[in-house]
Amino acid sequence: MIDIDIRPAVPADAGAVLDFWKTAAEGTSISDDVAGVTRLVQRDPGALLLAESDGVLVGTVIAGWDGWRASLYRLAVHPSRRRQGLSRALLDAAEERFVALGGRRGDAMVLEANEPAHHAWAAAGYRREDHWRRWTKPLA
Template sequence: MTPILRAGTVADIDALPALWRRAEAGPSTTETADDVRWLLERDPEALLVADVEGEIVGSLIAGWDGWRGTFYRLAVDPAHRRRGLATRMVEAGEERLRSLGAKRLNAIVESEEADAMAFWASAGYKLQTARSRFVKNLS
């Protein structure tokens, strides 16, 4: 069955960690259920999910800070890969962010994830090697 793309809801939050584990994109310290709940309270359409008869088989967070759009947590259940689902999700996220006024999009990708790096390149995104990302955990 073809997954339906829709805005994620609070009811989907509990399914996300299991999806992320299946997709080998395990939950991080900054993306807990409470964090996703907080995100949805502030931006109810930021989370996009792929749903097959009530089972969440894909996720994408399309964040908007008022200046540029950023993609996080693109994950597709291995049983649903190689069918264009990630591409459909990114295209839907791009349309959402374009409609909000985004002129530039970023994708946060772990550099050791070769498949993810190849996917984003195939989707038309360019790796910026001239910049580094600095992070600091506050908790």
């Protein structure tokens, strides 16, 4: 059994989360700054879930709900804590959140080049849908 606590992030966690992602997350986002993380936490309280062990951040997942889609981003586990069930615990917490809010399906953003992540998502029951592609346009 893993010894972690999972809790929603608060605005004061933004700096620690950004530092953690530099070590544990693959890729970067246009919103990777204190203002972006704080805006997420304020707009959708409960969306950014943190896994802590003895008060130390060891994992994250963004479980965003917009009333239509249950979107998963930034599933990240500290490299020294991988393969210990942390990602599964984070996804379980995210899925519980979605079900409570009325979500019917979790959609995950997973980098194509992050092969180890593909295995983790598949082990949690997620399947790749090749008929979709992400389209983006910077707004700022």
